[in-house]
Every structure is written in C-alpha cells, then in structure tokens.
Amino acid sequence: MFLVTGATGSLGRRIVRQLREQDSSVRAFVRLYSNYGELEDRGAEVFIGDLTEARDIAKATRDIEYVISCHGSGKDAQAVDYRANIDLIDHAIANNVKHFVFISVLGVDRGYQAPTFKAKREVEKYLMASGLNYTILRPTGFANNLLPLAERFRDTGLYLLIGDNQNRSSIVSTDDLAKIAIASVTNSSAQNQVFAVGGAEVLTREDIPRIFAEVFQREPIILNPPLFLFDGLRSGIGLINPQLEQSLGTLRTLLAHEFYCTTEEITRLESTFNLKMESVRSFIQRYLGSGLSTANE
Incomplete structure (x- = not known):
C-alpha cells in the first residue's frame, strides 16, 4: 500500500493514476473540499484529512x-511544507514504512530565504537523519504548469515573460x-539518494514561446515586464495581505x-531509472493535441 499526499x-494525481x-x-490523502472523484473512480482508497493535524x-x-510526499502549502510553508512532513516521517518510522519518497525542489540547497525552500531543505535533513530508507527528488518546474500558458498562446499569440528572458531551466514532464x-x-x-530531476533539454525562458510558436504555427507576441514591477506589486499586496506577500516570495525566487539540471545529472537520472526524459515540445503536443481539458492537469 502506497500513501500519496x-x-x-x-x-499527486499522476502518481495515483500510474499506481x-x-x-x-494506494491511499490518497485528500482534503474534503478537493476534487477527488477521479481517484475514487480509479480504485484508490481516499483518506479525507488535514495535513496540519498529526492525528490524521x-x-x-x-x-x-x-510514502510519497508530494503536497505543497500554497501559503503556510511552516505548517504544511515543514511540520506536516516531519509528522509524516515520524509516523512512517512508527509504522515501519519501507521507503519514503520526498518531492523537494531544485535549488533547495542554495540558501534561498523563501519559506518553501527553507522548509523543504529542513525536511530533507530530517529525513536523511531519520533512519528511514528514502529517495529525495529535486525537480525543476513542472511541464503541466505550461499548459494554460500554451492554451492562451494558441488562442491569442500572447506570452507573458517576467524578468530576464535568458534565465535557463530544464522543465520536467510531470x-x-x-x-x-x-x-x-x-x-x-535510488535508495538513500538525492536526484536533481529535469527535462530533456536546458531552455532559456524565451525558448518557451518559441516552442509554442512552432507547435501552434503562429508568431508570438511577447510581453516582458522587468522583475521590479513584480516586486512593486508584491509589496503592495503585502500592505493588505502579508501572508500572500510571503507566499509570493517563492515565485519571486x-x-x-x-x-x-546539468547533463551529468540528467544522464545519472536516465541511467538509474532506465528512461528517456520527455521534451517540453512533446509534452505540450501530447496534451493539447489529445483534446484533454487542462483543468485537472
């Protein structure tokens, strides 16, 4: 039995599907107000609970x-990204769990002060010292996050690119x-190992609208506001909602x-797991060419 948070x-939805x-x-840990009907239909055991409650x-x-821990906090990094994972590890030990997979984030060891990065780094250290068999995965950005942007581009040709368009990423197929x-x-x-997880290629941020242009056969209209405009907006939000301002710190980072990921990191990943990482173009074509709704992707 797998537990997927x-x-x-x-x-998490993809992990449950594949399992x-x-x-x-598989036992799927969900919140009462979340959309978990598909998981039940696939035969998962649905556990309705709150990750901030140790008894749950x-x-x-x-x-x-x-255990595969792949939940995110959205706003409360201390309660959900940090404390909930610590409790998961402690109870995994108490229940003699054989293996604990923790989804962290690439760059977690660089000293960034965004709460999510700090929380995940502390969880990594706690897990490594716990005595559990573990695997820590540090992914880059998820390719499914590009699907709404790709749909908007397909319909309008517009692409919003905030900040330096030469910053590099290796977006991973979710x-x-x-x-x-x-x-x-x-x-x-993979036992007691840490893996950087990225896609098949290193892309600059301006490569993304270029890929969209090739897929949808239209010229891109790129809007590229500087990062200081985002900072100004974030500061303004902080006057009204300090918690939201703090959560936007992760996006700012x-x-x-x-x-x-480096070539060596991807080679190690592909060799260990015997697979070839999918490209962003392939991912976009596979989803948007199939008529699937991206609402739950």
Missing part, C-alpha cells in the same frame, strides 16, 4: 509500506516525475534565478 495536485494502472494499492497523519500511515517517484521505492540504486 497531495493526491489531487498535478503530480492504479499498475494495479498497486497517524491514521493515514497505518498499514502503509511506502508524468516522468511521477514515474520516477514510484520507481524509487523498488530501485536499489523562481523568477529571479536559474533552475536547470
């Missing part, structure tokens, strides 16, 4: 062999990341810095 998120396609038993985590981890997370629990070469 963040099961209705873009990554059920393999006929694996205690119940969810009973009779579990593997489906590939789900495969790697699942495979980690049985791959001996992502906009201001480069997040890409």
Whole structure:
C-alpha cells in the first residue's frame, strides 16, 4: 500500500493514476473540499484529512509500506511544507514504512530565504537523519504548469515573460516525475539518494514561446515586464495581505534565478531509472493535441 499526499495536485494525481494502472494499492490523502472523484473512480482508497493535524497523519500511515510526499502549502510553508512532513516521517518510522519518497525542489540547497525552500531543505535533513530508507527528488518546474500558458498562446499569440528572458531551466514532464517517484521505492540504486530531476533539454525562458510558436504555427507576441514591477506589486499586496506577500516570495525566487539540471545529472537520472526524459515540445503536443481539458492537469 502506497500513501500519496497531495493526491489531487498535478503530480499527486499522476502518481495515483500510474499506481492504479499498475494495479498497486494506494491511499490518497485528500482534503474534503478537493476534487477527488477521479481517484475514487480509479480504485484508490481516499483518506479525507488535514495535513496540519498529526492525528490524521497517524491514521493515514497505518498499514502503509511506502510514502510519497508530494503536497505543497500554497501559503503556510511552516505548517504544511515543514511540520506536516516531519509528522509524516515520524509516523512512517512508527509504522515501519519501507521507503519514503520526498518531492523537494531544485535549488533547495542554495540558501534561498523563501519559506518553501527553507522548509523543504529542513525536511530533507530530517529525513536523511531519520533512519528511514528514502529517495529525495529535486525537480525543476513542472511541464503541466505550461499548459494554460500554451492554451492562451494558441488562442491569442500572447506570452507573458517576467524578468530576464535568458534565465535557463530544464522543465520536467510531470508524468516522468511521477514515474520516477514510484520507481524509487523498488530501485536499489535510488535508495538513500538525492536526484536533481529535469527535462530533456536546458531552455532559456524565451525558448518557451518559441516552442509554442512552432507547435501552434503562429508568431508570438511577447510581453516582458522587468522583475521590479513584480516586486512593486508584491509589496503592495503585502500592505493588505502579508501572508500572500510571503507566499509570493517563492515565485519571486523562481523568477529571479536559474533552475536547470546539468547533463551529468540528467544522464545519472536516465541511467538509474532506465528512461528517456520527455521534451517540453512533446509534452505540450501530447496534451493539447489529445483534446484533454487542462483543468485537472
């Protein structure tokens, strides 16, 4: 039995789908107001709870062999990104869980002060010292986040690019990341290892609208406001909603810095998990060419 937290998120939903396609038993940790009908339809055991409640985590981890932690906080990094994961690890130990997979973020070890980065780094350190068998995955940006941008581009030709258009990234297929997370629990070469997880290519940020232009056969109209405009907007928001301003710190970090995997890191990843990472172009074509709605992707 797998326990998947963040099961209705873009990554968690894919992990549950793939596990059920393999006929694996999976307990999906969800919130009451989330859209979890698809997970039930696929045969997942739905556990309705709150990750900020230790008693819910205690119940969810009973009779579990593997934990895949892929939830995110949105706003409360301390309660959800940090404390909930610490409680998950503690209860995984108490329940003799065989393997714990933690979805972190690329760049978590660079000393960024954004709360999400700090929380995930502390969880990494706690997990490494816990005595559990673990795999830590540090992905770059998720390719599914590009789907709404691609749809807007297809319809209007517009692309909003904030900040330096030469910043590099290696955006990962969210489906590939789900495969790697699942495979980690049985791959001996992944035991007690940390992997940077990126896509098949290193792209500059201005490469993304170029790829969209090739896929949809239209000229891009790129809007490229400088980063200081975002900073001004964030500061203004902080006067009204300090918590939202703090959560936007993670986005600010992502906009201001480069997040890409080296050739050596991708080679190690592909060799360990015996797969070829998907390109951004392939991902966009596969989803938008199939008629799928991107609402739950």
